[in-house]
Amino acid sequence: MTHPQHLLIQQVCKSYSGNQKALDNISLELNNGMFGLLGPNGAGKSSLMRSIATLQSIDSGSIVFNGKDVCQEPDAIRRILGYLPQEFGVYPKVSAEKLLHYLAVLKGVRDHRQRQRQIDDLLARTHLSQYRHQPVAEYSGGMRQRFGIAQALLGDPKMLIVDEPTAGLDPQECHSLHHLLCDIAQSMIIIFSTHIVKDIQDLCSNMAVLERGKVRFAGAPKTLIEPLANQLWQADISPQQIPVFQQQFPLLSSRFIGGRCQVRVVAPQAPAPGFIQAAADLQDGYFYLLQQHQQSGLDLRQPQVA
Ligand SMILES: Nc1ncnc2c1ncn2[C@@H]1O[C@H](COP(=O)(O)OP(=O)(O)OP(=O)(O)O)[C@@H](O)[C@H]1O
Numbered sequence: 001m002t003h004p005q006h007l008l009i010q011q012v013c014k015s016y017s018g019n020q021k022a023l024d025n026i027s028l029e030l031n032n033g034m035f036g037l038l039g040p041n042g043a044g045k046s047s048l049m050r051s052i053a054t055l056q057s058i059d060s061g062s063i064v065f066n067g068k069d070v071c072q073e074p075d076a077i078r079r080i081l082g083y084l085p086q087e088f089g090v091y092p093k094v095s096a097e098k099l100l101h102y103l104a105v106l107k108g109v110r111d112h113r114q115r116q117r118q119i120d121d122l123l124a125r126t127h128l129s130q131y132r133h134q135p136v137a138e139y140s141g142g143m144r145q146r147f148g149i150a151q152a153l154l155g156d157p158k159m160l161i162v163d164e165p166t167a168g169l170d171p172q173e174c175h176s177l178h179h180l181l182c183d184i185a186q187s188m189i190i191i192f193s194t195h196i197v198k199d200i201q202d203l204c205s206n207m208a209v210l211e212r213g214k215v216r217f218a219g220a221p222k223t224l225i226e227p228l229a230n231q232l233w234q235a236d237i238s239p240q241q242i243p244v245f246q247q248q249f250p251l252l253s254s255r256f257i258g259g260r261c262q263v264r265v266v267a268p269q270a271p272a273p274g275f276i277q278a279a280a281d282l283q284d285g286y287f288y289l290l291q292q293h294q295q296s297g298l299d300l301r302q303p304q305v306a
Contacts, residue, residue, distance in 0.1 A: 005032050005066060005158050005189045007052070012061035014047055022047040023058070024213035034185045036200035036207035036221070037193040038286060043210040045193045046086065049161045052191065053083045065159060079108055082152030084145075086163040091136040096128060096147055099136055100154065107155035122150040126180060142173030149180060159189040166199065178203055201282035209289055216293055224285035233267055234278040236260040245271060252287045 007030040014023040022044045037045045050056045052063055054074040063070040070077050092099065100119045109115045123129045126146040131139070136147050145165055152160055162181070166174045181190055182203060192204060200207050201221050209217040209224070217224055232252070237245070239261045242254055249265040256262070264278060265271055266288060 003158070003187065006030070007066075007159065007189055008062075008064045009048075009052070010062050010064075012048070012051065012063060013059045014044075014051060014056070015059060021213045023051070026061070026210075026213075026215055028208055028215065028218055030189050030191070030206070032186065032189060033206065034181060034190045034192050034204040036204035037191060037210065038195075038197060038200055038207060039210035040290065042212075044213040045210055046163055047213075048210070049083075049163055049191060049193060052159075053081060053161050054078055055083075079155060080158040082154070082157035082160040084148040084152045084160070084162040084165055086167070091139075091144075093135045093137050095133045096136050096139070096150075097123070097132040100151060103151050104154045109155055118154065118156070122153055125153075125183075126150045127176065140173075142169045142176070145169060145173070145177055146180070149177070153184070157188065159191070160184070161191045163193045164195065165192070166194065166196065174199075197283040197286050198281075209286060211290060211293060217289055221282050221285075224282060224289060225280045226285075228266060228280035228284055228288060230277065231266050231268065232264055232278045232280045232284060233270055233275040234262060234264045235272070235275040236262050237274075250288065250291055252284050252291070 009026055009028045012023050012026040013021055015021050024044075026044075026048060037048070039045050047056070051058050052065075052070060054070055054077050058071065065077055066080070068076050094102075097119060100122065101115060104115045104119065109118060120129075123132050126149055128143065128146055128150065131143065136144060139147060148165070149162070152162070165181075166177055169177065178199070181192065184190070192200070194200060204221060206219065207217075207221050207224070208215050236257075242251070242261070242263065245251055245263060245265055249267045249271055252264045252266060254261055254263045264284060265275075270277075
């Protein structure tokens with residue numbers, strides 16, 4: 001049976017030693033499923049995740065998970081939360097299974113039999129059973145990430161926070177990690193931060209875009225694409241022509257395909273002969289949002305309930 005989980009983030013602000021706000025009035029509401037966090041470097045994604053994970057305090061606002069205030073009841077939250085940070089740190093030279101036992105005890109799973117059952121189950125789900133006696137220090141990048149998910153799932157958490165879990169993984173490992181996350185997302189909230197826009201498009205039912213500490217968008221990924229309906233045009237041009245189009249229209253991307261430069265621009269009709277209409281994907285919507293925002297200096301949307 002699936003239990004509804006609920007995370008309410010209201011007007012959260014956070015500054016580090018007097019600098020510009022890393023989190024500037026963040027409000028979001030999350031329910032079961034995968035929630036994607038997108039944003040350029042320094043947007044505040046890790047700061048938000050660390051605050052939710054009770055690893056740092058916030059200056060103002062509130063974060064309430066299933067009715068419990070994260071700041072007032074951090075221990076209660078830690079018992080129902082799993083966290084996979086960007087850098088998991090140095091692994092001791094002990095086997096995966098031993099390390100999981102150790103981490104499970106820290107998480108409060110004291111009964112040995114219960115712990116063993118949970119560890120066996122998690123090793124199987126993360127396809128690590130056959131490597132249980134191998135030190136995690138000797139695992140490949142993908143195996144370490146899967147181990148990271150296994151440790152985050154100890155104690156049967158109701159919310160999982162994963163910060164760029166697929167960084168450095170090969171496509172097959174990414175695929176396998178995505179499967180695992182989608183599988184467990186039915187019964188919990190998963191907050192998933194990444195720079196890979198397509199991963200959010202493929203995996204997340206809801207998402208937010210952060211930029212300079214503010215929520216610039218919150219909602220279903222397809223909503224982010226809507227402003228580009230019938231407005232996106234694509235053509236192969238010479239690289240010298242790029243500035244010409246850039247001056248006239250929002251240029252969302254330019255990339256080389258088979259030695260030709262393909263550009264995608266936003267315009268009410270074809271900007272020049274040779275342009276064809278293109279279907280927008282999430283990356284187009286994301287770039288458009290950031291561009292509009294950076295140009296106008298205004299919020300495109302008020303923070304919304306996702
Ligand atoms: N411990 C810290 N001390 C001082 N400033 C910090 C600290 N952590 C983050 N910041 C600053 O807060 C802002 C938000 O950083 P944060 O790491 O949350 O962004 P991010 O979106 O996770 O970036 P990235 O995608 O690069 O991981 C940045 O300006 C960063 O320099």
